[in-house]
Amino acid sequence: MTVSDPLAAEVLERAARLQMQQSQNYTVTELMLAGSEADISPEYIQQALQQIQNEQQQQHIRQLRSQQIRKQALTFGCGAIVAVLIWIGWAYNSLNHAAANVDAKWMQVENQLQRRAELIPKLMELTQTSVEQQTLVAALTQAQKNYQNATTPTEKMQAIAQIDRSIDQLQKQ
Numbered sequence: 001m002t003v004s005d006p007l008a009a010e011v012l013e014r015a016a017r018l019q020m021q022q023s024q025n026y027t028v029t030e031l032m033l034a035g036s037e038a039d040i041s042p043e044y045i046q047q048a049l050q051q052i053q054n055e056q057q058q059q060h061i062r063q064l065r066s067q068q069i070r071k072q073a074l075t076f077g078c079g080a081i082v083a084v085l086i087w088i089g090w091a092y093n094s095l096n097h098a099a100a101n102v103d104a105k106w107m108q109v110e111n112q113l114q115r116r117a118e119l120i121p122k123l124m125e126l127t128q129t130s131v132e133q134q135t136l137v138a139a140l141t142q143a144q145k146n147y148q149n150a151t152t153p154t155e156k157m158q159a160i161a162q163i164d165r166s167i168d169q170l171q172k173q
Contacts, residue, residue: 120144
């Protein structure tokens, strides 16, 4: 039986794999001996051995680089998460501070509105002397009650508008 060169190479390769699976370790001398039996020059066997070792070394270097890149990506990801958490904390504190400022400013507005509403009894004393101004006194009294009964800022603003109209009527007389 005659075997062609490509088939012989494949047969030798498969036979070498089967042999390798059986024993798993070969010495360089055993490889040289097997190569001489297959008419393979010892220089080619040395060259093939060197190429395989170089490929394994390059594969190992690629794996190390891949691990290093994964570590860098993990470090970057952790840094980004920490930065986002810091930003969220800052934004939360800023919003709380802004809400506290709004509440403080509204308290100042309510204080001024309360002072204006408290002036109504004095105005009523002045207007009660005149019979014509009795309706005005009733309107001012009702406006004051509306302000005191108001619970929302909108209701308070409407009550203050009613007070302003009553005061304007008082000034016109």
